[in-house]
Amino acid sequence: MIAPPPSGPVPYARDFALRLLADMLRIRRMEEKCAELYGQGKIRGFLHLYIGEEAVATGAMHALNAADNVVATYREHGHALLRGVPMTAIMAEMFGKREGCSRGRGGSMHLFDAQRRLFGGNAIVGGGLPLAVGLALADKLQGSGRITACFFGEGAMAEGAFHESMNLAALWRLPVLFCCENNLYAMGTALARSESQIDLCVKAAAFGVATCKVDGMDVVAVHDAAKAAVEQVRESGEPLFAEFQTYRFRAHSMFDPELYRDRAEVEEWKTRGPIHTFSARLKAQDMLREEDFLALDREVAEEVQRAVDFAEAGEWEAVEDLCRDVHTPRAGSTP
Ligand SMILES: Cc1ncc(C[n+]2csc(CCOP(=O)(O)OP(=O)(O)O)c2C)c(N)n1
Ligand SMILES: [Mg+2]
Numbered sequence: 001m002i003a004p005p006p007s008g009p010v011p012y013a014r015d016f017a018l019r020l021l022a023d024m025l026r027i028r029r030m031e032e033k034c035a036e037l038y039g040q041g042k043i044r045g046f047l048h049l050y051i052g053e054e055a056v057a058t059g060a061m062h063a064l065n066a067a068d069n070v071v072a073t074y075r076e077h078g079h080a081l082l083r084g085v086p087m088t089a090i091m092a093e094m095f096g097k098r099e100g101c102s103r104g105r106g107g108s109m110h111l112f113d114a115q116r117r118l119f120g121g122n123a124i125v126g127g128g129l130p131l132a133v134g135l136a137l138a139d140k141l142q143g144s145g146r147i148t149a150c151f152f153g154e155g156a157m158a159e160g161a162f163h164e165s166m167n168l169a170a171l172w173r174l175p176v177l178f179c180c181e182n183n184l185y186a187m188g189t190a191l192a193r194s195e196s197q198i199d200l201c202v203k204a205a206a207f208g209v210a211t212c213k214v215d216g217m218d219v220v221a222v223h224d225a226a227k228a229a230v231e232q233v234r235e236s237g238e239p240l241f242a243e244f245q246t247y248r249f250r251a252h253s254m255f256d257p258e259l260y261r262d263r264a265e266v267e268e269w270k271t272r273g274p275i276h277t278f279s280a281r282l283k284a285q286d287m288l289r290e291e292d293f294l295a296l297d298r299e300v301a302e303e304v305q306r307a308v309d310f311a312e313a314g315e316w317e318a319v320e321d322l323c324r325d326v327h328t329p330r331a332g333s334t335p
Contacts, residue, residue: 002268005277006218014287020062020219021282022296024054024275027078029300030087033308034077034094034108038254042311043094046123047108048075052249055274056181057082059222060149060244063230069117069135069148071128074109075181075248076121079151083118085111091307097314104317105325125186126159128152129178133165136174140237147175147233154200154243155186166207169239177226177233178204178241181216183248188260204241216244217272249273 010017031051037043050057053075061082064070072079080090085101093100094108102112102121110121119135122128132150139146156162157180169176180200184191191198201211210232214225222244229240247269251258282288 002272003215005272006215006221007277007281009285010220010278010281010287012220017282017287018292018296020058020223021275021278021288021293022300023058023062023082024219024278025296025300026087026303027054027057027081028275029297029304030081030090030307031077033304034091035250035254037094037308043108044096045107045109046074046253047094048073048253049250050075050078050248052269052273053181053183053216053246054078055219055222055278056179056216056244056246057151058274059219059224060151060179060226062223063226064147064149067117067144068146068230069119069132069139070151071119071132071135071148072121072151073125073128073153073156073181074121074123075153076111076151077108080111080113080118080121083113083116085113085116085118087303087307088310089113091311092314095311095314096316097311098317099310099314104314126152126156126161129156129159129161129165132176132178133169133174136169136176136239137172140172140174145234147177147230149177149179149230151179151181153186154180154182154184154191155189155194156180157200157203158186158194163207166204166209166239166241170207170209173238175233175237176239177229178209178239179226180204180241180243181246182243183246185248185252185260187252188256190260200243201241204243209239209241211241211243213243214245216246217269217274217277219274219278247272 031049038047057078089101096104098104102110109123112121132148136148197203204211215221229242233240
């Protein structure tokens, strides 16, 4: 049984509330365009859309400092965008162009920006978790005051890397905010079909880590919980596990006939869509008019178009450079 859509007053200043709305819309429209471009063969390879889950990245990323570390999965377009990676560089990366944030080498699953402390984009389920623990260990040893936010799906919690990472983060008291994006499915496998313990917080608590369970379809709930969690991790220097309960509206990736779930289930979750429920709350509070929403949507559409134009105009890497950086050059050899 799905909980009723989030309602009630939005406890933020209008500017901040509109920022959250704009960011969710930027992720949504950018990805809708990516799906279209995929159909045209402009974007190739794997493409995992975050549509439906936007409240999680939006609420959580706004709770972090720019100096904090972020590690994400292959469903990371929104996290990269809100970390400040320009949409132009993201789109160029999707196209595989040299102007992309990973120089066209990574594609959709490997958006990366060391300067903005976005450490992937990782195609391996659970692959980001040990990286997050390593980053947090470095920060602890250096006394940097940073925390590391690590996003992963509930499917990653069946991986050994999850258990090893939680254990070491707890044992060594490392400042990691584990953000589980529980969208109920790992590709075609429903959580209850593959896990004996489906209360994810119980699993995390077994490591002695503090936990919280959050409505991931409600950007207000996500942001409030993430802010409190970030503060707790920063002050205590210890890990915390947050489960964001969410749902993806699209297929797992572009190759997925979706035989494992009913249309009716998807439609029911869509009634809890984070963009329209948040807009409705803002309208009810006289913080947003329909014309404001339409103007915002037009602005976002222009940003998306600029990103596509930039990617189209980008260059392919020269063939003779394709092997560069694949292996570390031997000392003394020319790269
Ligand atoms: C180690 C590993 N095993 C299997 C895969 C294939 N695979 C890609 S995505 C995925 C499902 C992961 O589900 P979840 O962690 O819930 O994230 P979601 O896709 O739902 O965001 C699987 C099994 C992989 N990429 N890496
Ligand atoms: Mg999942």
